[in-house]
Amino acid sequence: MGRFLFVVPPLVGHVNPAVGVAAELAARGHEVAWAGHDELLWQLAGPEALVFSCALPAGAADRPPELKGPAALRFLWQDFLVPLADAMAPGVAAAIDAFRPHALVADQQALAGGLLAEARGLPWVTSATTSAELADPLAGMPKVAEWVGELLAGLRGRIAGGRGSADPRFSPHGVLAFTTAELLGAVELPPRTRLVGPALGARPSTADFPWAWLDPIRPTVLVSLGTANTGAGTAFLTAAAEAFTGLAARAVIVDPGGVLGEVPPNVLVRPRVPQLPLLPKVDAVLCHAGHNTVCEALWHGLPLVVAPIRDDQPIVASQVVAAGAGIRLRFGRADAPRIAAAVTEVLTEPSYRRAAETVAASFHAAGGSAAAAGHLEQLALESLAQLRP
Incomplete structure (x- = not known):
């Protein structure tokens, strides 16, 4: 059987889809190993996972919360990637x-994976856990694209001896994109891109949840800004809690930073939630348009209210709106009345739910973890065939 090495950044939203694919490969009898942040990988992939620890740069998660637009992009590349x-x-x-390994799977934001795989002559596939890069966000910014190219060239020289020429974000052997055309829209995809839909494998959960609080008669909205936006989310989460005052709907708000004080009785605040088990029991999602949260909501046919903050989130939010599956708010102007109006709209106007269900159908048909594992198996077979005399 094959051996597959997953190279991932220290980001929950990038590790989780890979966990689903890795679990599928393991179930088929393949060997799987990881290169990345060991504590996070043992938490998400399980304590028995074979992990090769990678160092993290100092201050890797210390992005100032006020950074947006070009400043956020510069920070992303120059100070993080x-x-x-x-x-x-x-x-x-x-x-x-x-x-x-017979093949390597490198996340788009774990640039060392693609660069070293190519330098070693090892077949590798890109894991595109967000569709933003597929839409070429730098197409209208040639000087920024040139600057990124210079950064990649310098990186290739330092860690790969200058060997290779492929963009480490787009392997010539293939790109696994965890989305479908129904959400992505009409874009020109990189060669050998496989749209496999979300990979929702089983995940270890440490979150206790008061399931009895949920009311099957009254609609419930999940409110989450993901795991990387705590510093930027105080005002938004406060406004979201206030928005449910007087609404018939209920809200479950994820507040990992403990920024919320007193909330209305129809609002439940938790530092973390078991998101995948919870989604089938809610009626809509209010979030920052993080790709994984959006795809997990749409997998269950749930309409969305999205308030993007930075990075790929504005692109994903635009995809949600274009698909008809949700409403977009401006994050900095999302006060309680605007949030209440948007939540009421997606809960009461059936077209949003119908559009979300259309995307959900495409996700289910795409194959997810099983489809991704199948593509990787084929790559490993090709690799093994080349090794035989």
Whole structure:
């Protein structure tokens, strides 16, 4: 059977889809290993996962919450992606040497994976956990694209000896994109891109939840800004809690930073929730348009209210609106009345639910983890065939 090495950044939303694919490969009898942040991987992939630890750059998660637009993009590349690749490179190289994978799966934001795989002549596939890069967000910014190219060239020289020429975000062997055309829209995709839909594998959960609080008669909305936006979310979560005052609907608000004080009686505040088990029991989702939260909501046919903050979120929010599956709010202007109006709209206007269900049908048909594993198996077979005399 094959050996597959997953190279992932220290980001929950990027690890979770890979966990689903890795679990499917393991169930088919393949060997799976990981290169990345060991504590996070043991939490998400399970304590028995074979993990090759990679270092993290100092201050990797210390992005100022006020950064948006071009400043956020510059920070993402200059202060996170490139330093992360430099820090991870020794661990990834050690993992390749020790595990000797037949194929490598490199997340788009774990640049060391693609660069080192190409330099070693190892077949590799890109894991595109967000569709933003597929839409080429730098197409209208040639100077920014040139700057990114220079950063990648410098990185290739430092960690891969200057070997190779492929963009580490788009493997020529294939790109696994965890979305479908129904959400992505009409875009020109990189060669050998496979639209596999969300990969929703089983996840370890440490979140206790008061399931009896849910009311099957009254609609419930899940409110979440993900795991990386705590610093930017105080005003938004406060407004969201206030928005449900007087509404017939209920809200479950995820508040990992503990920023909320007193809330209306129809609002439940939790530091974390078991999101996948909870989604089938709610009626809509209010979120930051993070790709994983959006796809998990749409997998269950749930309409959305999206308030993007930065990075890929504005692109994903635009996709949700274009698909007819939700309403977009401006994050900085999303006060309680605007949130209440948008939530009421998606709960009462059936077209949003119908559009969400159309996307859900495409997700289910795409194959998810099973389809992704099938593509990786084929790549591994090709690799093994080349090794035979």
